[in-house]
Amino acid sequence: MTEKQKSFMKMAIDLSRSGMNEGKGGPFGCVIVKDEKVIGIGSNSVLATNDPTAHAEVVAIRDACKNLGHFQLDGCEVYTSCEPCPMCLGAIYWARPSKVFYANNKVDAAKAGFDDQFIYEEIELENQNRRIPFQELMRNEAKAVFEEWIEKENKTLY
Numbered sequence: 020m021t022e023k024q025k026s027f028m029k030m031a032i033d034l035s036r037s038g039m040n041e042g043k044g045g046p047f048g049c050v051i052v053k054d055e056k057v058i059g060i061g062s063n064s065v066l067a068t069n070d071p072t073a074h075a076e077v078v079a080i081r082d083a084c085k086n087l088g089h090f091q092l093d094g095c096e097v098y099t100s101c102e103p104c105p106m107c108l109g110a111i112y113w114a115r116p117s118k119v120f121y122a123n124n125k126v127d128a129a130k131a132g133f134d135d136q137f138i139y140e141e142i143e144l145e146n147q148n149r150r151i152p153f154q155e156l157m158r159n160e161a162k163a164v165f166e167e168w169i170e171k172e173n174k175t176l177y
């Protein structure tokens with residue numbers, strides 16, 4: 020771990036503390052770096068914005084992508100004060116950075132009352148057996164749009 024990498028993680032941890040103290044949300048911060056420069060930052064802002072998806076990583080990904088003017092984070096590194104939850108893990112995979120560094124791990128998060136394990140277990144269950152039931156509806160109608168997408172020319176794949 021280089022001094023530079025440690026300084027980016029320190030920035031993420033500082034964001035986790037300042038966001039918490041400002042009442043923005045839980046104690047999570049994230050910094051996104053490209054070519055050793057910070058291109059996006061985020062603090063968990065769930066409470067301030069009434070947005071359950073405003074986790075630090077999602078906020079930072081949105082900031083970085085806006086600044087880059089692109090929907091992917093090729094060649095970027097993510098420094099997050101806590102191992103990503105399943106939602107952020109998904110967002111990170113869609114954004115495709117090259118590496119993720121985390122400080123607190125998911126056991127630390129669970130001890131602080133942020134239980135990601137529950138969501139990982141739900142993913143494994145059959146749709147109808149989940150705490151929040153998922154039910155298929157109007158598949159054929161929606162599938163028709165997928166067929167149109169498959170046939171569409173000049174589309175941008177992501």
Ligand SMILES: Nc1nc2[nH]cnc2c(=O)[nH]1
Nearest residue numbers: 047063074075102103104
């Ligand atoms: N990594 C991470 N885990 C969380 N769990 C609840 N909120 C967050 C967040 O913003 N980041």
